[in-house]
Each structure stands twice: as C-alpha cells, then as structure tokens.
Amino acid sequence: MRIIKGKNSIDIKYCNNIFNRFLGLMFKKNINICLCFPKCNSIHTFFMLKPIDIIMTDKDLNIIYIYKNFKPWRVLYKRHVYYTFELPVNKFDFEINEKIKVI
Numbered sequence: 001m002r003i004i005k006g007k008n009s010i011d012i013k014y015c016n017n018i019f020n021r022f023l024g025l026m027f028k029k030n031i032n033i034c035l036c037f038p039k040c041n042s043i044h045t046f047f048m049l050k051p052i053d054i055i056m057t058d059k060d061l062n063i064i065y066i067y068k069n070f071k072p073w074r075v076l077y078k079r080h081v082y083y084t085f086e087l088p089v090n091k092f093d094f095e096i097n098e099k100i101k102v103i
Contacts, residue, residue, distance in 0.1 A: 003034055003085070004101050005092050010034045012085075012102065024086060025052060031088040041081035048072040053089050056081040061100040 001012045012034045015021045024035055026047040037043065043054065051072065056065040059082045067076065069089055085100070094100070 001102055003087075003092070004103060005094065008092055010087065010091055012036050014038065024048075034088075034091075035086040037084040037086075039082060040084045041079065042075070042077035043084055043086070044075045045070060045072045051089055053087040053091065055085040055087065055094060055100070057083045057085070057100060059083075061102065063094055063096055063098050063100065066094060066096060 002009045003012060010033065013036070015024065015035055015037050021037060021040070024043070025031055027049065029049055031050060031052065041056070045052065049072065051069045054067040054070050054076065055063055056078055057063050058080065061083065064081060065078050070076065
C-alpha cells in the first residue's frame, strides 16, 4: 500500500505486532518508508537518529494532528486518534482535516 498526494508517494509498512510497534524507526539512518500504527494514539522517538513528520488521523483517515520535524527523544500522546503515521521530514504537505489517500 502507498500514500499518494500529487506527484509524491511513499510505501506504507503497517506495524501490527508488538515488535514492529516498539522498534518503529529507531536506529534508522535513511527513512524512505512510512510506518502506520493502527489503533495508536501515542508514540515515542527514543533512539531515533533523525526527526520525522507525524500525522495522526481518525478511522476514516481524516487528519486530526500534524507534527512537522518532530525531534528524537520526545513522546507524543493525543486523544481520539486511530492511525498514526511516521514519515520522512517534508515528504508531504498535508493539512488538518484533509483526507489521506491510500491505494
């Protein structure tokens, strides 16, 4: 599956098990994939080597929160979030209330 917006797209890796959910993008030098955490309203960026963009959506993929250039060694928790996406910095220019297109 992929996220698409305009000419930009990126592959999605769904983190469905405890190992994938815990590891996430820790220790990655090159971030070239989007991680999707279903049923997830909190994340951490411990042991990450680079900042990331974070998008949090409802069940229908409507964007509720956007965090650009989120630094390592931080924790983020928000209510009413269903999907959390971790992306490379500045890959997309999404806005609040926009719907993410996944194919």
